[in-house]
Amino acid sequence: MRHILVFAKTPHAKTPYDRWLAGSGIVPVVVTTSEYAEGYSHLPHVHAFDRYDTNQLVEKTALRLAREFAVEAVFARAEADVVRAARLRELLGLPGQHTASALAFRDKVVMKDHLASGPVDVPAYRLLESAYTALDFVAEHGYPVVIKPVSESGSLGAAVIRDEAELDAYLASPWQGTSEIEVFVPGQMYHVDGLVAGGEVVFVHPFRYLNDCLSFRSNDWVANLPLTPQDPLYDRLVKAARAVLAELPTPPQTAFHAEFWITPDDRLVFCEIASRTGGGMISAMVRHAFGIDLDKEWLYAECGLPSTVDTSRYRPAGALCIPPRNGVLEQLPTAAEQPGCVREEMFTGAVGQEFHGGVKSGLFLAGYVVDGDSEEDVAANLERVAGWFSDNSRWRPAHSSGGIA
Structure with a gap:
């Protein structure tokens, strides 16, 4: 055995x-x-x-x-x-993946050190060693800047600093440990997910966010939608992801989840990459859209088992993650009431539980995979399911014994 x-x-x-x-x-x-x-x-x-x-x-x-x-x-x-x-x-x-590779995919400063002189645009950044580093960086680059832990996921702990008052507030708060500071990049965020097996990229596909990965901060939903190969950004994003993997010490078997911005002046800028499957409902969406279970295929690759990846299948599908509100959950929508476009659902909480809003982008109260006849149809259905969930869930303040929040 x-x-x-x-x-x-x-x-x-x-x-x-x-x-x-x-x-x-x-x-x-x-x-x-x-x-x-x-x-x-x-x-x-x-x-x-x-x-x-x-x-x-x-x-x-x-x-x-x-x-x-x-x-x-x-x-x-x-x-x-x-x-x-x-x-x-x-x-x-x-x-498999050893420590130097793991740190390059986990530590945002080590990651960018590998990529800074490569073919993909990387925002100016620096290891945040003290308040002096932050002041020096702002003096050189101006506001806004972003400060985030070097090794967290799901935008956890990220802070956008837009002026001196916000920087003062950040510096006055308890020290958050090893962090990086980088220039703020405006624009739409996209992600590219895929699988490396036998040292080759055997699956890769770009997606766009509806809302964005910081939506949890306002307890708002975030969704993911595949781009069609006809989308003008499709090839650019795939090429960028492949270039990043080539610059990093990529292990011979790994799933990956990369994020990029497309700026208002049409620059493609690197955000970060992880040597794992995407969070939230991304893996479930990929399974419904492409018939590929990234986690299972990655496991097979690590075990030396034959791949079952078939990249010829595709049907439009999207992922929706809805964070909790602040308060006690009194009612969840039932499956019998849900719109017919829902293919899969997942709840991470229960009625009677107290929540304190969104924590990070990959964590959610309710997750859905939604399909449709086209990408536009799926985008509309994602918004429809988000509205339906909001209309059919009920909350009360944590300190209250009844009523609706």
Whole structure:
């Protein structure tokens, strides 16, 4: 029997590793969070942890299990696991992404250091070591600027600083740890998602955001919609993503999620890239639109299993993520009421639960995959489903015993 170690920071319903590997002779040894442990409890080797992201017993246990079962590979799809999985592979001499590559895809400053002299436009940036760095950078480049942690995902902790008063407010707040400062880039944001297997890009496709990835800040929804090959930006974005992958120490097997701006003066500017599948409902959208499960195919590539990627299939589909509001959720829409364009839904909360608004762009209360006859039809349906959800959910203030927020 062969074994693979899996860092599983996702529910079993989303990543059923045992079902994906059924018949392969490979058994997953799972390290997961206490929150998701029950979903994996039917498997023979499952170890769950509280405070999963920062609990260093995760690493200790993973090393012990990897040695005990002589695992052939290590799989990790979550941002929090990218570096810890890379270090484990390196320690054990296992194939896959090692630490230098993981840091290049995880640390935004290391990432941009690799790309700064390459063919894709990168905004001016600097490691934010202290308040002096921020003041020096603003003196050189002016406002607005963006300050964000070097290794968070989903726009978590990002701050747009538009003037001196906002900079003062940022500097007066508690120190956020290692961050970067960069010039603010205006424009529409796009993302490119894909899969590298055997050192080759076997799937790549660009998407546009409806609203944007900071919409969660105002508790507003964000959606993703594939571009058609006829779109004038399609080839530019694909070419840019390939160029970025070529400049970085890209591992031979990985999913990737890259973000770019198209500025008002039509420049294509790099934002960031991750060596993982996109968050939110992006993987589900790709599965419905292209018939490709990126997480499963990435797992197969790490295990040396044959690929089932078929890039010939396509049907218009989009992804919608709706963040929670501030308050207690009193009512969710029912599946029986939902518009006929909904192909898949996912809830991450329950009635009676208290929320404090959006936290990051990849986290949501309700997620939907929506289809339609064309991209324009899908875009209209995404807005329709967002409105329907708003009309059919009910909230009350956290301090109240009743009523509607």
